[in-house]
Amino acid sequence: MTDADYFGLLGQDRRWDIDRAALERSYLERSQATHPDGFVGQDSATQRAAMERSSALNSAYRTLRDPVLRAEYLVKLGGVDLDSSDPRTGAPKPGQEFLLEMIDLRERLADGDVPAVRGEIEARADRALDAAIAALGRGEVADAARELVARRYFQRFLDEVDAIEERHP
Amino acid sequence: MSSSTIKDTGALFQIAEPTGPQAAPRAPGRGVGIDLGTTNSLVAIAPQGAAPRVLRDERGWGLVPSVVSYVGDRVVVGADALAQQGAHPDRVVSSVKRFMGRGVGDIDFTHPYRLQGEGGVLRLDVGAEDRPRPVSPVEVSAEVLRVLRARAEAELGGPVDGAVITVPAYFDDAQRQATRDAGRIAGLKVYRLLAEPTAAALAYGLDRGEHGLFAVYDLGGGTFDVSVLRLHDGVFQVLATGGDSALGGDDFDRALARHLLGLAGKAEASAREVDAARVAARALKERLSVVDAAGITVDALGLRDAQVTRAELEALIEPLAQRTIRACRAALKDAGVRATELDGVVLVGGSTRVPRIRQLVEQTFGRPPLTDIDPDEVVAHGAAIQADILSGSERPGVTLLDVVPLSLGLETMGGIVEKIIPRNATIPISARQVFTNYSEQQTGMVMHVLQGERELARDNRSLARFELKGIPRLPPSMARVEVTFQLDADALLTVTARELMTGVKQSVEVKPTHGLSAEEVDRLVIESLDHAAADYDARGVAEARVELGRVVLAIRQALAEVGHIESLLNRGDRMGIDSGLSEADAVMADPNADAAALSRARERLERISEPFAARRMQRALSAGMTGKSLEEIEAALAAEGLDARRGGHTAELIAPEDEHGE
Numbered sequence A: 001m002t003d004a005d006y007f008g009l010l011g012q013d014r015r016w017d018i019d020r021a022a023l024e025r026s027y028l029e030r031s032q033a034t035h036p037d038g039f040v041g042q043d044s045a046t047q048r049a050a051m052e053r054s055s056a057l058n059s060a061y062r063t064l065r066d067p068v069l070r071a072e073y074l075v076k077l078g079g080v081d082l083d084s085s086d087p088r089t090g091a092p093k094p095g096q097e098f099l100l101e102m103i104d105l106r107e108r109l110a111d112g113d114v115p116a117v118r119g120e121i122e123a124r125a126d127r128a129l130d131a132a133i134a135a136l137g138r139g140e141v142a143d144a145a146r147e148l149v150a151r152r153y154f155q156r157f158l159d160e161v162d163a164i165e166e167r168h169p
Numbered sequence B: 001m002s003s004s005t006i007k008d009t010g011a012l013f014q015i016a017e018p019t020g021p022q023a024a025p026r027a028p029g030r031g032v033g034i035d036l037g038t039t040n041s042l043v044a045i046a047p048q049g050a051a052p053r054v055l056r057d058e059r060g061w062g063l064v065p066s067v068v069s070y071v072g073d074r075v076v077v078g079a080d081a082l083a084q085q086g087a088h089p090d091r092v093v094s095s096v097k098r099f100m101g102r103g104v105g106d107i108d109f110t111h112p113y114r115l116q117g118e119g120g121v122l123r124l125d126v127g128a129e130d131r132p133r134p135v136s137p138v139e140v141s142a143e144v145l146r147v148l149r150a151r152a153e154a155e156l157g158g159p160v161d162g163a164v165i166t167v168p169a170y171f172d173d174a175q176r177q178a179t180r181d182a183g184r185i186a187g188l189k190v191y192r193l194l195a196e197p198t199a200a201a202l203a204y205g206l207d208r209g210e211h212g213l214f215a216v217y218d219l220g221g222g223t224f225d226v227s228v229l230r231l232h233d234g235v236f237q238v239l240a241t242g243g244d245s246a247l248g249g250d251d252f253d254r255a256l257a258r259h260l261l262g263l264a265g266k267a268e269a270s271a272r273e274v275d276a277a278r279v280a281a282r283a284l285k286e287r288l289s290v291v292d293a294a295g296i297t298v299d300a301l302g303l304r305d306a307q308v309t310r311a312e313l314e315a316l317i318e319p320l321a322q323r324t325i326r327a328c329r330a331a332l333k334d335a336g337v338r339a340t341e342l343d344g345v346v347l348v349g350g351s352t353r354v355p356r357i358r359q360l361v362e363q364t365f366g367r368p369p370l371t372d373i374d375p376d377e378v379v380a381h382g383a384a385i386q387a388d389i390l391s392g393s394e395r396p397g398v399t400l401l402d403v404v405p406l407s408l409g410l411e412t413m414g415g416i417v418e419k420i421i422p423r424n425a426t427i428p429i430s431a432r433q434v435f436t437n438y439s440e441q442q443t444g445m446v447m448h449v450l451q452g453e454r455e456l457a458r459d460n461r462s463l464a465r466f467e468l469k470g471i472p473r474l475p476p477s478m479a480r481v482e483v484t485f486q487l488d489a490d491a492l493l494t495v496t497a498r499e500l501m502t503g504v505k506q507s508v509e510v511k512p513t514h515g516l517s518a519e520e521v522d523r524l525v526i527e528s529l530d531h532a533a534a535d536y537d538a539r540g541v542a543e544a545r546v547e548l549g550r551v552v553l554a555i556r557q558a559l560a561e562v563g564h565i566e567s568l569l570n571r572g573d574r575m576g577i578d579s580g581l582s583e584a585d586a587v588m589a590d591p592n593a594d595a596a597a598l599s600r601a602r603e604r605l606e607r608i609s610e611p612f613a614a615r616r617m618q619r620a621l622s623a624g625m626t627g628k629s630l631e632e633i634e635a636a637l638a639a640e641g642l643d644a645r646r647g648g649h650t651a652e653l654i655a656p657e658d659e660h661g662e
Helices: A020-034 A044-064 A067-077 A096-110 A114-138 A141-167 B079-083 B137-156 B173-185 B196-205 B249-263 B271-288 B310-335 B355-365 B378-390 B518-562 B571-589 B595-624 B630-649
Strands: B031-036 B040-045 B067-069 B092-094 B114-116 B123-125 B162-167 B190-195 B211-219 B224-232 B235-244 B293-298 B303-309 B344-348 B399-401 B408-412 B416-421 B429-436 B445-451 B461-468 B480-487 B493-499 B505-509
Touching (some): A020 A044, A020 B399, A044 B429, A067 A114, B031 B196, B031 B378, B040 B378, B067 B079, B079 B092, B137 B162, B137 B173, B162 B173, B162 B196, B173 B461, B190 B196, B190 B378, B196 B224, B196 B235, B211 B310, B249 B271, B271 B303, B310 B355, B344 B355, B408 B480, B416 B429, B518 B571, B518 B595
Antiparallel strands (some): B031 B040, B211 B224, B224 B235, B408 B445, B445 B461
């Protein structure tokens, strides 16, 4: 699926460290050529094809422009789908130790130590992403997957903190 | 959760076939841009690359009040309808945009209408007390669109090929679908639904360089939108959008109206008093945009010479204004843009004339906003430009990359929403998600499609429900159903579900729970086509009448000037012309004369008077034109002939020049 993958669609090398400016340029150029507005008045099959090409392009852009989604997508291309719970090809389950740590953090949050907990979680989410990117660079997909699963836990935690702060500003 | 119905999707496991019209030849220059507003609507054209201009009526008014009166036998739209509102507040519909795509249970604001359709399609009963006449918001909007279409056809001298209709960026799928249906019922091919802020940016961006970041603050009568856009090498990319589809200048009026009712000591006001207060409040709000304090008298409320200051008005609207500012900050954050990075802030919508709003926008974005295109007209300008491009004109076009304003998802176990397409994703876009069965007994799966940002299904808008049947009996988690959401360039959704083991597929055009069914829309479209034929006939009659009148007038003038000269007009010809004239007078006097009768009388008159005309021409040539070259004579005659023809029926169709044109 070299041509059909998101990197191929946007003419980029398949790696995490892409040239953001080149990505933007390529996306805008290709969008101009495929947007359905350029096919108004043509037969429905042509219009549908334009919509599907545009849709794929927009999905690719959304994924590749985001550092986290881009890393997760590379892991998926490597055979691990973080959105799946399949025991063989799905997201790896976090270890016992990690889950206990999360419970501990949650308790600290309940005790009202919001800013300190937030800072710590943000730093750990960043470190997990960095570790995943490094693992991808070494071609170690399983390691990258584990780090990205951890990052998702941290992210969900941060979203909850946001929600708490919105309720009690 | 709002009331909703289970939609029967018809045959099971239909394979989705591409539907829609086959290739249709386009008509360059015959596309129109329509701003279908809560308070006012406009139509603009920008044919074949021309600068956009709003089409005006004979009084020079471009704005058509979005008001539809069902009081008389005939439906009346616009200023005339508005004039009937005081006497019949429940039968003259205004601000119908607030009802678009909504169910009765969603209506949480005050209004004077009799609503019907609990649990299904909302309708307003606009009939007399003994004769109910339910109409859907879609049909009411279609009446406004019909008037705009007629205005455009008069200007273009023929049918409109298609239209770009603008919608608030924050409109959800149900509201967009309703708008598209209204366009179809009004007999318009809807090329595209375009987000209002995007249209405004398009109107500004085209004559302002190739690059830049813009924010558009759009506060209309009933809706608020904010969008952050990037213009880059001919591509307009919406980075983020936000807003509130139920917040606008009408809310300012209502807040001020409550204040007036308080001043009048009316704790329990009647519908008529509330309406009188609202009308007075709107006028007062407009005055307080200019002066610091104003006196107000409302006879219907027994209110005399009450004083209201601008500061009081600002205090009343401050909570509403702050809501818009919060949405602006959120949109900037979603776009990943800081206010200081922006190259311009565009103000759109009549409500941005309120000084406090301008002040807050300036503070929030750190720069004075751009207002050089009339905020009431800028959206229609942008829509006209896009309509011209989509009609097939050779116009250096920009590509518009718009976004979906609200996330789309499915309800899963426990009433939680699984988001499938996130908000601010560029459209068109598709996304897939795989769901599994929870037991071997499960052979069906109910899909509940939702739109919104909240975690729980019941807090989001319910768009549709359907059931996927015929899932094979498999152990838990082994049956796998892949659900695909496809959003098109109008942000309208189609959902497809496929069982992966067997490959059986089922496709649903997402018809909003509170929308008209496809059959209802088709029926209304057919009815409008009948209407269209009648409309067309009416125009044919009017034109034939004008033509005949022109010929009669020209002959009478010639008779008065030179009819006594025997060499030009002998007795026999004179009698023939006189009888032709009296026949013409008789036909003109008959109000029921059809186009054929009027044209027959004109042709007869032209034939009888032809020798008289030829002799006058001869005389003019020999007398007035001696010493001139043949070319000059021919040119002079040709110009005269053209003028005569134009004087007849085209003149009143040409709108005054757009004073805001570039």
